[in-house]
Amino acid sequence: MTHWIGFAVEGLVSVLLLLTIIYCVMLNGQLRRLKADEHALKATIAELITATEIAERAIAGLKVTVRECDQNIGDRLRTAERFAADINRQIDAGNVVLNRLAKIVVAARPLTDPQPEEAEPEAPVSETKAMLAAAQAFAERSRARARGLAA
Template identity: 35%
Template structure:
């Protein structure tokens, strides 16, 4: 084995170059895979960005719809409160009239029964006689109050 030193150095350099070429090929495959993954990641980021924009637009639309619905609901609540106040006044006036009518009935003879607590159905008596010409005319409010008692 008498090989010249130059030849042995060239063989060692060739082996090292072959190892370097193999390593470069492996590194190239890995870089290509990373770039392909990077392209997929770019697509994923683009899709995510588009979905985020759509979500923001949907949130804006929901806020607008909520504001509109809230305004309409506020108006309905205001109208409902006004109607409740008006109904309360009407009930109070009806109670006042019923109390006055109840005071008139207590002055009458005890032949008529006293009203019970709570609403009941009153059957009209056919034997009632009109007290005066004014009371002979039908009064729908008076009839309703009598039915309610």
């Protein structure tokens, strides 16, 4: 019987040793796959670092472009504000000239029969046409004086 017990113990150790070898082979395969995944992960990380650096450079370039655009738009806005102010001054001056011309036209009209108070004033269109004609005549006289043709 002692032989049988020794046999049984040695058989059990052999089976356990066989199971250990199989388990080690499986672990070895998993370690190889893990190493392969590690290399792929390292390559992915390197690509990610490269892409991040490229993105950082692109962002820096965009920031510079935004600053330049902001400065350019600011300059243009200031120029446009100056032009708008100049145009407003010219419009005001034009209104003053137009008012003077209107006074000249009113003063230059021949006196006719006074209109009764109930009568409606002339339509603004005819008054505007009269002012336009007076302004054109005034401009022609000014041009003629400038050329030395008028008396």
